[in-house]
Each structure stands twice: as C-alpha cells, then as structure tokens.
Amino acid sequence: MKKQSGATVxxxxxxxxxxxxFLLGITDFSRMLFTWAAANEATRAGARYAVVCDDTTKQAxxxxxxxxxxxxxxxxxxxxAPAGCSAATCAGVTVTITSLNYQWISPIAGSVKLxxxxxPVFSTYLPREMMRQDPNSAAICS
Structure with a gap:
C-alpha cells in the first residue's frame, strides 16, 4: 500500500x-463562432451605414x-454598383471584409500558428432603395 500513496495525485x-x-479547445471554438457571427453582422452594419448615409467616398x-x-x-x-456611380445614381453597395484572422487563446493551438x-470572406449587398431611409433615426450617419 505504501508504494501507491501518490498514485491518486x-x-x-x-x-x-x-x-x-478540452476546456480551452471548446472555449476557442466558441470564440471563433462568435467572431464569425460578429463579422457577418459587421458587414451588414457597414453596408447599412454606407447606404443610409448616401456617401460613395468614405470607406474609412x-x-x-x-x-x-x-x-x-x-x-x-x-x-x-454600377462602378463609378455617384450617390444619386448608384443601384447598391457591396461591403466585403477582405482580411480577417482569428487568433487562438489556447497555448497549444496558439503556438502552432502565431x-x-x-x-473566409464576408460580404453583404444592400440595394439603392434603402438609401436615406431610416424610419427610426438618422443617428447612424453622425
């Protein structure tokens, strides 16, 4: 019995x-899914901002x-769309996230790929009919 005294520890x-x-892996996977959903929502919000604020030049x-x-x-x-249009003649806008990298927090996966x-590429298109139509408020443009 004395030879097995530390076996439990x-x-x-x-x-x-x-x-x-496993816990860190589940946490990292959950964060990745959150980033995925947030990127989808960010492209939608970016397209809405571009369309509602009626500005074809302010990408920043x-x-x-x-x-x-x-x-x-x-x-x-x-x-x-069409390319080279003005705010009065555009049919719509496509907003695309061209560069997005997910950073792992777990030390094992994080050290593999720093x-x-x-x-993937996230993209949203909104048509011209949405421009300057915000029934709730125009606060998005400020």
Missing amino acids: VEFALVLVIFLT QVLTKMQTMLPQISAISLAW AGIPM
Whole structure:
C-alpha cells in the first residue's frame, strides 16, 4: 500500500491536463463562432451605414463603424454598383471584409500558428432603395 500513496495525485494531474485541454479547445471554438457571427453582422452594419448615409467616398468611416463591432477587422472593400456611380445614381453597395484572422487563446493551438487562422470572406449587398431611409433615426450617419 505504501508504494501507491501518490498514485491518486498523479492520475488526477493527468486527467486535469486532458480536461483543461478540452476546456480551452471548446472555449476557442466558441470564440471563433462568435467572431464569425460578429463579422457577418459587421458587414451588414457597414453596408447599412454606407447606404443610409448616401456617401460613395468614405470607406474609412465605414471601416470605423465596422470596427466598433469587431475590432479585428483590418481591411474592407466597398463596391458600388454600377462602378463609378455617384450617390444619386448608384443601384447598391457591396461591403466585403477582405482580411480577417482569428487568433487562438489556447497555448497549444496558439503556438502552432502565431499569425492566426484566416477567416473566409464576408460580404453583404444592400440595394439603392434603402438609401436615406431610416424610419427610426438618422443617428447612424453622425
């Protein structure tokens, strides 16, 4: 019996390491799903801002509005349809997140790929009929 006095502590330590690995993996996966959903919502909000505020030149302001929802967004593109239109003649806008990397927090996965995992391209299109129509308020443009 004396030879097995520390066996329980060793078994507990081994199980704890496995349990914490699974827990960090679940947490990281949940964060990745949250980032995915927030990127979808940020593109929708960016397209809405671009369309409602009726401005075809202020890509930096659209990026700033999108970064309030997801600070990791570093680059976007605005594509007005048809190309080269003015605010009065545009048919709609497509907002696309062109560069978004997900950063792991767990030390095992984080050390494997320090630059992050590239997320897919997120894109939203809103038609011209939405421009300058905000029934609740025009506060989005300020």
